[in-house]
Amino acid sequence: MNEIDASQNVTVLELLDRVLNKGVVIAGDITISVANIDLLYLGVKLLLCSVETMEQHKKKAAGVIGEQEDA
């Protein structure tokens, strides 16, 4: 892999790490099911981390929506 490719890969990974794991989280939003997520090649750690994060938010959102619907 040449230096430019490596640099682009690092940038893509860094971008994905941010958009998937960081930023403002809105309580009560609808986080879409991760069942269909097809995040290729990201590196096992990043992928697992992101899926875990999405799962957490999914559960949280489901809880909030459930509470809203119960109310």
Add this chain to the structure above:
Amino acid sequence: MPDERMLTCMYAIVDYSAMKLNMPPLYPVIYRDIAAIVETACKERLTFDQQAAIAYGTTVEVLNEKFTLLPCRFGTFLRNEKAVLQILQQQYSVYRKKLEELRGKQEFGLKILSEKSVWKHNANDKKQWKDGKEYLLQKFHDYQAGEGRKQVAQRAVDIIHEELKKLSSMNVKNAEISGHVVFSGNYLVEKKTESFFCSKVEALQGTYPELKFLLTGPWPPYNFAAGD
């Protein structure tokens, strides 16, 4: 009657006091002097793959050039504009305060990698051992040497982080590091001192050639946008 097939996708919460948005199909949901930049999306057409995540991040970066903003996480959907407005109303003071903190600043990410040799000594891996005792003694010696090098690298990383902290308004040090990555952190840097910050990183790289620095940015302030 709201269309059940549609969702409102949120990209960012921005300071909407100075600039106006003209980036269709994006549009602002405005509350006082802040706005959520959103797009209406059809549930059936939503995709959640790498390309979609990159496209989302790229859009946030474009917005970041125009506005002071709090980037939202990819996959943030609300039922409709009314729900977005409700969030802005409820969280206005929190978002307003955060936006003030982030005004004129951008994020830089830094990862520091070490060669494997810093952590593990492999020179004797292929050596034939006379007996088990010699093998264990050599392994113990290798372990001690490796630990010594590890401590040296850790001290260097601590010094580097302290130096960069002085040039940033805020910083976060990521606890999770593994493999060759010996440090991972993010720094919130004023736009006017960005080039100085980058040249400082370059100078530190020169001081510690045994470590490899990966500096990325400027990014929208993903690591500094969440509430306290």
